[in-house]
Amino acid sequence: MTKHDTWVKLKPGNPYEPILDLFPDGMIPMRDPFALERVTTDNGDVLALWIVDMERLSSFQYQALSQIIAIHRNTDPLEVATEATLKGGFAINSEWVESIKCWVEGFERGRELADFLETAPPQGTSEGKRAFWEFYSHQHERWIEGNQEPRPINSIEDIHPSLRTDELERLIKMHQVESAIAAGNYSVLDVLTGQAMVDALNIIDPENTYSLVGDDDEFEDDEIYE
Secondary structure, eight states: OOOOOEEEEEOTTOTTGGGGGGSGGGOEEESSSSOOEEEEOTTSOEEEEEEBOGGGOOHHHHHHHHHHHHHHHTSOHHHHHHHHHHHTSOEEEGGGEEEEEOOHHHHHHHHHHHHHHHHOOOTTSHHHHHHHHHHHHHHIIIIISSOOOOOOOOSGGGSOGGGOOHHHHHHHHHHHHHHHHHHTTOOHHHHHHTHHHHHHHHHHOTTSOOOOSSOGGGSOHHHHOO
């Protein structure tokens, strides 16, 4: 199975607040980069659910989620944990999700969702329900039950236009710089002086030429210690 790479931050006042300190930055790992699951309540409302990625939970996080959900359901934590295991993870109502962050799998599947929504029949119609079920089945088959690997992200052009932001472009460039520096086997001095950064920029942006400003040889000893 592909290692999923989506995390979500929940809105203030969410029922999971007492245990969020167990998650770095309050971010909960999710199986999907969107609320894929659908359930119909007793009064006919359709709820969109996120599924927590149990494979990325620590034992403490797993137990805490079981306990907090059991409290709100007025049931036993073991029953909650058993249900989560059978259904593939803990479910969180999409109304509590404030923001998400993800990487290659999340963006690849986000592109697939955007493509689906552009051509799908109206939701609520029989055609729309059938189209969503087909999309849902393909997602399960390829990304959840299968071993499909996402395409690499090398630039902002690899992101679906509907998902692009200036902040995301900056993050991608920073990731490229960090990857180039890590691959260059630089010394601590190279990193501190900025040589590693200059080399990385020249690799990821070959249309421009970057160099360090000044040269140590240009300075006399009395200027350095003045």
